[in-house]
Each structure stands twice: as C-alpha cells, then as structure tokens.
Amino acid sequence: MMGRNSKTPEIESNRLSPEAYADNFSDLHPMLSAHQASIEAARCYYCYDAPCIKACPTGIDIPSFIQKISTGNRRGSAHKILEENIFGAMCARVCPTEVLCEQACVRTLGENKPVAIGALQRFATDPVLDDGSRLFERGPESGKHVAIVGAGPAGLSCAHRLAMLGHRATVFEAEDKQGGLNEYGIAAYKVVDDIAQREIDYILDIGGIDIRFRQAIASAEALSELGKKYDAVFIGLGLGGAKALGLEGEDLDGVMNAVDYIKDLRQAKDLAALPVGRRIVVIGGGMTAVDIASQTRRLGAEEVTIVYRRGPQEMGASAVERDLAQTGGVRIRYWAKPVRLIASKAHVVAVEFERTRGGRNGSIEGTGEKYEIDADMVFRAIGQQFSAASLDGSSDLIALRGGRIKVDGERRTSVAGIWAGGDCVDGGQDLTVVAVEDGKIAAHSIDRYLHREDESADNGDQVMDGQR
Amino acid sequence: MMADLSCEFAGIRSPNPFWLASAPPTDKAYTVVRAFEAGWGGAVWKTLGEDPPIVNVNGPRYGAMLGRDRELIGFNNIELISDRPLEVNLEEITAVKKDWPDRPIVVSVMVPCEESAWQRILPKIEAAGADGVELNLGCPHGMSERDMGAAIGQVPEYVEMVTRFAKAHTRLPVIVKLTPNITNILYPAEAARRGGADAVSLINTISSLIGVDLDSMSPIPAIDGKASHGGYCGPAVKPIALTMVADIARSSETAGLPISGMGGITTWRDAAEFMTLGAGNVQVCTAAMVYGFKIVEDMIDGLQNWMDEKGYTSIDQFVGAAVPNVIDWKDLNLNYVEKAVIDQDLCIKCGRCYIACEDAAHQAISVRGDGEPIYEVVDEECVGCNLCANVCPVEHCITMVPLRDGTDPRTGDPISGEYMNWSMHPKNPFREV
Structure with a gap:
C-alpha cells in the first residue's frame, strides 16, 4: 500500500470516449415494442380486486390498462393510467415497481415472474406525450x-x-x-x-x-x-439538506452531497465535462446511494464502493437497484460505518471505516475492527431531511x-x-x-x-x- | 415393450394412426415425402378434381383467430381443391407409393354429381396405386358454389347417391368425408352407410368469416377489398368435431362404421380423445400447417407412453372406450353432487373464481382476510358448476370433489348414492313412475 502522503486525488473529466458516455447513459429500459407489449399484456390475469391496484400508491386500475393494451386500445390505456397518476410516464420509469405493483402481482406468487407492469405503463403513456393528444380538459372556471x-x-x-x-x-x-x-x-x-x-x-x-x-x-x-x-x-x-456524516473534515475538497452531484449531472450539457474521481466511496444505502454510485461508475470511475452500515435486508435500495449497481461494476460493502475522513492537502484521499454489527433493539454497534478505502471523492447519501x-x-x-x-x-x-x-x-x-x-x-x-x-x-x- | 401403434382402418394398414388430412400439406410429392420422413402414418392426398385444374385466388387465402399471445386458435381458408393437373398428381402418387409402400395414401376426390364423372376418375386413382379414396363431400367454400363439396354433403340423398357411384367404380375402400355444416351429423352418416361407404371421416371445415378489417370494412382474408366465406378449422373446432364423432359412434344406425376423426387435433391427447370417442384413426392438418411435420414425433411418442402407462398394448383396446359414457342429458344422474374446493396452498389470490361466481354463477365463493384475501367455496351455495375451476389460472388449484355421503348443504337432501335421472325425478311432472 502506498504511503498516505503519496496519494493524490485523481479527479478528471473526459474519462471515456463520446460513444461510451452515450452508451452508459442511454435508456436503461427502452420501450417495449408492440410485439413485446402484446405478449406481456397477455400474461395479465385481469384479477378481481387486483393486488397490484392496492399496491399502487395512486391506485391505478392496472388490469384494465393492461387489458386495453391487449385490445389495441392504447389511448384508452393511457387514459386509465393518467386519470389516477398524471405523472404516469415518469412513474413508469422511476417507480420501484419491484416492491410495489409487481411485487403484488399474482404471477409473483405463482411463478416468481410478475407481469412487467412498469414497462407496459411506459408503452401506454409515452405515445400520448409524443402525439400531444389531450386526454383531460380543464373544468368550468370556478373563479378560485x-x-x-x-x-x-x-x-x-x-x-x-x-x-x-x-x-x-x-x-x-x-x-x-x-x-x-x-x-x-x-x-x-x-x-x-x-x-x-x-x-x-x-x-x-x-x-x-x-x-x-x-x-x-x-x-x-x-x-x-x-x-x-x-x-x-x-x-x-x-x-x-442532505444529512451530514458527523465526522471531522466534511468540508474537505472531494466530500460532497450525492444529491448535489446528481443534480449537476442531470443538468450537464456535456457529461464528458463532468469531473469524476478514479476511486469513489458512497456512504448510504438508499436509492440516492445507488444512483450516485452507478452514475459515477458510468462516468468512468474505476472503483466505486457503496458502504452501508447495515445488511442488504435493511437497505433502502431494492434488490433490483442493487443488482443494477453491482452488474454495473459497483461494489457494495455492508456492515461498516465511516469513522474518519483522511485528507491530503485539504482534499479527501481515503475513508476509514469501522465494521458494525446489529446490536440490541435494532441498533448497530461498532466492532472496533477498522479498514480504509481510498477515495478521490466521497459522497454523502445517508438521507435528506426536510x-x-x-x-x-x-x-x-x-x-x-x-x-x-x-x-x-x-x-x-x-x-x-x-x-x-x-x-x-x-x-x-x-x-x-x-x-x-x-x-x-x-x-x-x-x-x-x-x-x-x-x-x-x-x-x-x-x-x-x-x-x- | 412399447405399445403397438399400428392400425388398420377400413382395411387400410398404417404404422400409426396419425394421417395427414387432405389439405395443402398433402398437395404434392415433395411435402408428402417430407411428412413420411417425419413419421406420419399416412396421408390423404389433397383433393383431386377433373381437368382443367381449378384456379385459386392470387391473394390471401387464409385467416387466423389468434389468442392474446398470438397462439393460433382457429384457422380459416378459401383455398380450393388441387390446382395442379390430374396427371401430375397421379404420377407423383405412384412415385411416392413406390418408395413408401408401408404408408397409405388415400386420395381425396371431388367431381360433379354425375356417375360418369366418378366413373372416369376413380379407376385412374386406383391405377396410380392409391390405398383408398376419400369423397370430399364437405368443403364449404368455393367448390360448393359449383354444386360440389358441401353442396352434396348437406343433402343426405346426394351423399348416398355419390357414395354408390364411388363404390360402383372402384374396389378401393371408400371413405366419405362429412361436412359439419348440417343440423344433425347422423343424417349424412347414415346416408353414407346406406350408399355402401367403408368409412366416414369428419369433420370437414365449418363455414366461416374469420373477421372484419375495421379500416377497409372488408371481411378477411380480403381479395381486392372483398371477401368470401371460408372453411374454419384448428383447435377451436375440436369440441364440435368430438360431439359429431361421438354421435356417429354411439348411434345404432351407424354403429360399427369406421370413423376417421379430425378437427383441431394438435397433440397426442387430442388424438386419444377422438379415438376414445370411436375414431379408428385421426387426421391432422392445421397443426402441421402451423408447426410443420415434426409435431408428429410427440404425437407418436406421447400416445405410446400414455398407452404404456395405462397398460394398452394396441390402439383397438381404447378406441371407443369413452363411447358408452356419452349419453343423453335425460340419463344423467341428478343425485350426483360435486362441490368446488380451492387449494389454499396453490391459490395465487387473483380472485377470478370469486368474480366469475359472483357475477355470473351462484355467489358461492366468499372472500375474507385483511390484506391478502382468502377465497373459499360456500358449500351452501355451490351448485358444482365448475365455472371457478375453468377460470382459475393455476392447474389443480380448484378441483371438483364429489360428495359421497351426508347431505348436500345447499339442498339439504341426503346423498343417497342411488341413480336418479330426470325421468325419475320427483320434481318432473311427467316422471315415469
């Protein structure tokens, strides 16, 4: 291991070829073709009192919108979705369906393979956005x-x-x-x-x-x-505000809030211009942790590690999200908490962690055992507060x-x-x-x-x- | 030892009971040879007529009824009989028979309703080496407009007459192919027997319009914006064919008349069902058109394994085995009571049984439980109709269980175990005492 002083932060833009950026940030789940949608829609049992409806926070009548896809009534399908959830197109992309409607799908119970409700929702709603067909009209002016x-x-x-x-x-x-x-x-x-x-x-x-x-x-x-x-x-x-780690040196260069970087990334005109470290440490276990880890990895970071203080069961990010990160080359280390930010010339270069274990009443406690992970950038992703x-x-x-x-x-x-x-x-x-x-x-x-x-x-x- | 699938039907021997029906797959030597290579037991050559050959449409001749996952359920065609010269067909039949002596080739034939026409064509077919002839008295489209096919098959007197013509002019076994486009299949079947038929085969296709193109307002398949009715076949017609086969098998007028069963046969199970209802062999078309000839492999293998499992060593041991159990409604035992039972371990909570029973049957399924619903049969309301089991997506989750003793919770009547049909029923004002 190199001496600590010899570490220099390696934060660079233009880590990848233009093609690689385009590829890494292309549509994660492209829209189903009409053929795929038709086959998938046929899998829906059109349940009575469907558990998927109850599992949807907006209560979309899922069996009905899927049945409408089956019959070629795509506009009716979009209407069925949007009448309960006007953000149906975004939710089709960002909802953790694996813990909502798709988890409740009876095919999950029957064969461990739910109907791809999220993908079908996108199939139904995207065309409405594209062709601008107005499905809802303003009510008569109330004067309020x-x-x-x-x-x-x-x-x-x-x-x-x-x-x-x-x-x-x-x-x-x-x-x-x-x-x-x-x-x-x-x-x-x-x-x-x-x-x-x-x-x-x-x-x-x-x-x-x-x-x-x-x-x-x-x-x-x-x-x-x-x-x-x-x-x-x-x-x-x-x-x-993003929650702070509560450690000394949180104002060091290279230590930042995941949400801020994600925001910059979303607004970036040119992803190649975004500087990213060679080694990234993400602290947290929710969707934000997965999003920052996956995205920095896709920006060309070589070693991206999520460190979470508890185990996979407790992690806020779903198994699907974890898989996405891990197959993208992100490493997830469970049961450790940060205890020290290690700096060189006011820039973070590593994080020291202490191993943890479950204590009484669901609390966690340190084991005293420690290890370090080198980091050019450290992201806080342990939650935000109102x-x-x-x-x-x-x-x-x-x-x-x-x-x-x-x-x-x-x-x-x-x-x-x-x-x-x-x-x-x-x-x-x-x-x-x-x-x-x-x-x-x-x-x-x-x-x-x-x-x-x-x-x-x-x-x-x-x-x-x-x-x- | 594997069960013996060899089969003798109306005097025609074949290594297995799976014949290709008269249709596009048996139109020429090339395909018939491919079929024999794949293992088909025999073939009924696509219907021959008099020269000059007919002319087919030059646009779509098929239309399909598809399930939601595009599985073909029903199939419609407006193709006519063979459009190749008679001589070409006959030469090819001779050639194929020479190479495949153990595989019967029965030749389907359709000529006008005049004895001379039959007299002209049948000897040629016999000379070509065919093992039998099948009279196409069933095609419901196109040819029927020219007073052939179903135009004959729908008139029992004509069926009898044409069968006589055929019997008079060939020594080959004569199989009369029946049309289902009639009110009672027994009339043409009896007529065929009176005319001397060696066997009947059924069903031919059912008159059909497969659908309408809602943009062009033309039914399909459309030829230049217009459509004509066709003949319907495929898995969807199997129940219609089964009841007609059974009717002939159990009628005293037609008892013992060999039946070649067809209509929607896709699997060995379908074939076995036809055979238990009295079919001595089966014919297949649509399944081969959809999947190719290879499907016969599982038909053979599947039937053999089933026979081994059941202890049948030859097909005659189960042909007709279900016929005694096909009876009239009036003879059904009204003392017999079944109730649906839902296996809670298999239930996936889709609620289909509940809504079907609630909206369309007897309100005999209850739902309880907070969160995950538990669907249960209410025996006091269940009439044993089977709708729930039919709509359940999980096999064996809902079963129908007979009550053997005690009382029926719905009627309060004791389960007597005694047979009582409608003619004996106390509520029948005309009951036979």
Missing part, C-alpha cells in the same frame, strides 16, 4: 385561485387536478426549472430524452396553471401573504411531526386553508408516485373546501378561517 409552493410532482399533480376541477393554480418554484426531483434527482439513464420536461409540458397543456420560477417561499411572511392572496395554498416542498427552516418562523404555526409537515388523510395541515404533500410531509415514502397521490388527494380536498366556502358565502355567513 390556489397557490402552490414547489413545482415538483406533488405540486404539479395538485395543480393539474385543480385545473380539471376548474380552479386556477399559480406555482412558486425556487429553481429555474419545473419538475423537482424528476428534473434534478433521478439517475439520468432512467429518464433520457428530456422526458421529465416533456411530461410536464403535457401536464401544463391543460391550461390554468402558471409557474413562477426563482420564487422561493421561504418565510412565514411569504406563506402568510399567499394565504391572504389566494383561496387556498398547497405546499409541495422537497427535502432540503428543512423546517424553509417554512421559517411559520413552522410554529404549521405543526410538524417527525421533522416534516403533519397532515391528515386529506393532506390538510394544521392550518386551515393550507395543504401539503410529497416529500415534505410526515409519513411519506419519498417516492414520486406518493407525491403525485398527495397532490391529487389534496386537490380534491381543496375543491371540497372551496365549494363549502361558496355555500357559506351564499348563506351570508362569514368564512370561518382564522388563519387567512
């Missing part, structure tokens, strides 16, 4: 106007459903682009050909949705202003639970007139599909609320709404 904070899946799902119900929506987005994590957070090879933006173009085509970019709503005053100006407010914020700070002082008005916004079954916050959904609310699973469902449920709740308001006004009553 809803403010939405965040143009991610939760916010835009809410806005689209509100438009269907006849209400106007204005969306306040901190970034330059709409889409939230769909745009900034998903591995590039899952969402080629600018699908995230194309899908949102389709969603916005319904009309009545206005997006204001670079407008963060980051204070109680701002939120309160929205409450006064609009008939209702929906908060669809994402998660803020920055209650993004609500600023208003957090004492909007109740939190578990560090995120507390909502009821209708996605109402503790403050009348304000709803919330997506990653910022308590109890979610940090999945696009769950965010979409939150937005949809909230839109219907808002719609009922706005109608009640009208009825009260008709009766000459005062609107009972202390917060507004």
